[in-house]
Amino acid sequence: MLELAIDRGFSIGPRLRRAASFCALLGALLTASFAHAAEGSITTAPDWKGEDLDGKTHELKTLLAKGPVLLNFWATWCKPCMQELPEVQKLWDKYKDQGFSFVTVAYDDAKSVGKVKPLAKSKGFRFPVILDPEHKIANPYSVRNCPTSFLIAPDGKIVSIAQGYRPGDEKALEEEIVKLLPKKS
Amino acid sequence: MSAHPSRNRRRILNTLAGAAGVAAAVGLGNDPARAEEASIQIANQLEAYYDSELEESVMDDRLDATLSYGPYSLGTVFLSHSPSGPLRVDPNDFGEKRQGLWRRWIGAETEGWSVKAGHVYSTFGRGLGFSVFEDQVVDFYPALDGFLGEAEFGIASIKAVAGTADYTQTVVxxxxxxxxxxxxxxxxxxxxxxxxxxxxxxxxxxxNGEAAEENPVYDRIAGGHLGTSLGGRADLYGEYVVRDANYRDGDEGPAQGHAGYASATFYLGRVQVLSEFKDLLRYDVPFVNAPTVVRQHTSTLLNRGGHTPNIQKNDERGGLVEALVTVNEATRVVGSFSRSEARHAYTPAREVYGEIERWLTERAELIVRAAETEEVVLEGGDEIFFERITYGGNLLLPLDESYSLDLGFETQGTQEQNRATRDFRKPVEFRDTLISATLSRAPNMSFAVTTEWTDSPKETDDFWLWGEWNLRVGSRHQLLLGGGKLRGGQLCSGGVCKLVDPFEGGRIEFLTTF
Incomplete structure (x- = not known):
């Protein structure tokens, strides 16, 4: 509509016109995003297998046989990751006996991969940390930034994706995990 | 050592044909456990910038799609880069206007084997001999167009890569x-x-280009690496490669160089000690990304003013020692020291860094840090000496179960002297200061304001203010709206640095993972 108005001779300068186009784009994005969020979409988590810092092998399909899996991508240089991981570790401590698995993948590349283990030990991380210097696990998940977490239901479907971390996020995460835990018979 | 283009293409085609043969021979696709699994992963990143000073805009859209069916996979990256003007607003460094398929690959993987053709990435060891990778933080996109094969046989493994790359267009x-x-x-x-x-x-x-027909050029690298873990007490790693090239820094002639890297990490209960050493000589090679052996900082001023952008790949050696001490459940201390120097020039660099992290309550955290950086950088034949002293910290305060406030502060005093012209008697001294505040409401929203000011005589501006609103929409979408004035400057990630242009205007980013 705004473009039409401009074409009909309203005296809007090029500066305002570009700013108006920018706002129009924003409006379109918001509309599209809310519409898509309402639909919800479900995809299957790509399978992976990897060794943690202690040499123990973890495989997604084996973990899913026990219950839901939270797959988290972090890096040694990522500040919000350092805030998030201790909080999620508390959830893992609480629900791991009920089949919940928390596996993290260090996004550090080959140059900085040597920093992962000392950092994890100094921070007291007890959950499995898998090294992925060539992003072989991260790329099929289209990981864009750190931290990014994928909550995967026991049937292999990705239930939710969380990018970034805000203190308190773990509360909503806990609610989602509880919904996915195997029912006690 | 001939390097005729058609011969190189033939070599790579032969390699690809060989890879297809290997894949058929090992029976890819016959893995019953994976035969029925299919997944599609799509991610879209849309960024739009409007620069109010230049009155130009740019819209970049990158769509990654990966289709997996059993052991097979197909990956594509579509890029749409639409600048409104002649490259003056291009924060992602995509260059000229471009639309269409940017990256594509097809691959197959089964127990112990994998092959991939198209745009591929790979790293050997810690990256001294060969390293092709992408880093979006600094817009580093040097893919290799060719083939990648990997195989494991018991205790042995093989990795083979072949391809072409035009680094003149892809490396920043x-x-x-x-x-x-x-x-x-x-x-x-x-x-x-x-x-x-x-x-x-x-x-x-x-x-492989036109110039190669007149003056065939080559570069040969060979070496090895050895690593071990000593029963959970220590990890040791060493890598050394030698280089023989008839091509170096334009037309400077033959070069015999080398690169070495060693690290030793010790786990001593509450104390973890990481030590690294590097030695680079005539080793500015595009398909290589050696460890920097310099601490990578996340705080803005330390990242901007560190030694990483000044690393001399053709002549530098140095080391880093970092200790991480867990004092108690609530307190952690980090101390780091790094130093490097050149054999054939006076360009020493050193950094001392300390950090204390303290959990004030179960959810409130305080981090304070301080660093001193000194280095000599050669600029137009002059030896410029920099000394930077930086203090800063972050305070994370939960306001209630959903709201939290993250406050950041950083100030850096710089003293700059030109030793060659004896200007060291009148050093240029200035201070940069940065304050940030982020108000978050879990799990959907955050609003951040960053302000920075300086009294540097080199800057035309002295005050910058940027606001950013970040909204998580549903579980798969993220919207970021930003506006104001950004200073720009050096940005380094994973040893790769980029000079970010100043920006004044608005920014929209919309990230979707389907």
Missing amino acids: SAPAYVDPFAVRAFEVGLKLPRNLALGLETALTDG
Whole structure:
């Protein structure tokens, strides 16, 4: 509509016109995003297998046989990751006996991969940390930034994706995990 | 050592044909466990910038789609880069207007084997001999167009890469090569007793452009790496490669160089000690990204003013020692020292860094840090000495169960002296200060304001203010709206640095993972 108005001779300068186009784009994005969020979409988590810092092998399909899996991508240089991981570790401590698995993948590349283990030990991380210097696990998940977490239901479907971390996020995460835990018979 | 273009293409085609044969021979696709699994992963990143000072805008959209069916996979990256003007607003460094398929690959993987053709990435060891990777933080996109094959047989593993790349168009910082090149690289790994892991690597590069017909150029790298873990008490790693090239930094002639890297990490209960050492000589090679052996900082001013952008790949050696001490459950201390120097020039650099992290309550955290950086940088033949002293910290305060406030503060005093012109008697002194505040409401929203000011005589502006609103929409969408004035400057990630242009205007980013 705004473009039409401009074409009909309203005296809007090029500066305002570009700013108006920018706002129009924003409006379109918001509309599209809310519409898509309402639909919800479900995809299957790509399978992976990897060794943690202690040499123990973890495989997604084996973990899913026990219950839901939270797959988290972090890096040694990522500040919000350092805030998030201790909080999620508390959830893992609480629900791991009920089949919940928390596996993290260090996004550090080959140059900085040597920093992962000392950092994890100094921070007291007890959950499995898998090294992925060539992003072989991260790329099929289209990981864009750190931290990014994928909550995967026991049937292999990705239930939710969380990018970034805000203190308190773990509360909503806990609610989602509880919904996915195997029912006690 | 011939490097005729058609011969290089033939070599790579032969390699691809060989890979297809190998894949058929090992029976890819016959893995019953994976035969029925299919998944599609799509991610879209849309960024739009409007620069109110230049009155220009740019819209970049990158769509990654990966289709997996059983052992097979197909990946594509579509890029739409639409600048409104002549490249003056291009924060992602995509260059001229471009639309369409940007990256594509097809691959197959089964137990112990994988092959991939198209745009591929790979790293041997810690990246001294061969390293092709992408880093979006600094817009570093040097993919290799060719083939990648990996196989494991018991204690042995093999990795083979072959392809071409035009680094003159894909690498942000000026590389040593000025022509497209064809690369073939191989790595053989062996898992030996006593946790020993041995790797032998080689990378063979030949000129593949028009200039290569008149003046065939080559670059040969060979070496190995050895690592071991000593019963959870220590990890040791060493890598050394030698280089023989008739091509270096334009037309400077033949070069015999080397690169070495060693690290030793000790786990001593509450104390973890990481030590690293590097030695680079005539080693500015595009398909290589050696460890920097300099601390990578996340705080803005320390990242901007560190030694990483000034690393001399053709002549530098140095070391880093970092200790991480867990004082108690609530307190952690980090201390780091790094130093480097050149053999044939006076360009020493050193950094001392300390950080204390303290959990004030179960959810409130305080981090304070301080650093002193000193280095000599050669600028137009002059020795410029920099000393930077930086203090800063972050305070994370939960306001209630959903709301939290993250406050950041950083101030850096710089003293700059030109030793060659004896200006050291009148040093240029200035201070940069940065304050940030982020108000978050879990799990959907955050609002951040960053302000920075300086009294540097080199800057035309002295005050910057930027606001950013970040909204998580549903579980798969993220919207970011930003506006104001950004200072720009040096930004480094993973050893790669980029000079970010100042920006004044608005920014929209919309990230979707379907």
